[in-house]
Amino acid sequence: MPTNPTAIAVQHFNVSSQRVYAAILDVEMISRFMFGPLLREEDILHIENDPKVGGEFSYKVRRGENEIDHVGRFIELTPPKHIVFTWGIVGHDGGSIVFIDIVPTNEGCTVTLTHEMTPDSVDFVDRARAAWEKMLGVLSTLL
Numbered sequence: 001m002p003t004n005p006t007a008i009a010v011q012h013f014n015v016s017s018q019r020v021y022a023a024i025l026d027v028e029m030i031s032r033f034m035f036g037p038l039l040r041e042e043d044i045l046h047i048e049n050d051p052k053v054g055g056e057f058s059y060k061v062r063r064g065e066n067e068i069d070h071v072g073r074f075i076e077l078t079p080p081k082h083i084v085f086t087w088g089i090v091g092h093d094g095g096s097i098v099f100i101d102i103v104p105t106n107e108g109c110t111v112t113l114t115h116e117m118t119p120d121s122v123d124f125v126d127r128a129r130a131a132w133e134k135m136l137g138v139l140s141t142l143l
Helices: 017-025 027-033 119-142
Strands: 006-013 043-049 056-063 066-078 082-089 096-104 109-116
Touching: 006 119, 017 027, 017 082, 017 096, 017 109, 017 119, 027 043, 027 119, 109 119
Parallel strands: none
Antiparallel strands: 006 109, 043 056, 056 066, 066 082, 082 096, 096 109
16 A cells, blocks of 8 residues: 555546557647646647656646646556656656556456655645546547
8 A cells, every 4th residue: 555645546448458558658649638728728838758668758838827847757668558657847846656557348448547646745635636537537538
């Protein structure tokens, strides 16, 4: 059991594990299901992604007057079932780890996203879970 605050989101998909895995790593799909007008009012400044073990990403957006650069590094990539990456925001201490498990079902697959956060993030767990649930829901609709 994780000792740090953890947000868990689960989403069922009616498409194959392979399609979901590919979409989670695709810059065009990231700009539609993780950021932008389908989720919230924001402008995407860039979506940069190097989906390989050790590869880094930067997803930078403008929300109102604030520029937020979500950054991380891929730790594990096991197609089409497992993705692990660090997750943080430039200018903030710490960082967290996101685990994505994709399990085939008779109807498609189920994604379980586990976001293990830093110990001081306990007040953010519910917001993080809601945000990831919304993102995975949008991805399900897009696919």
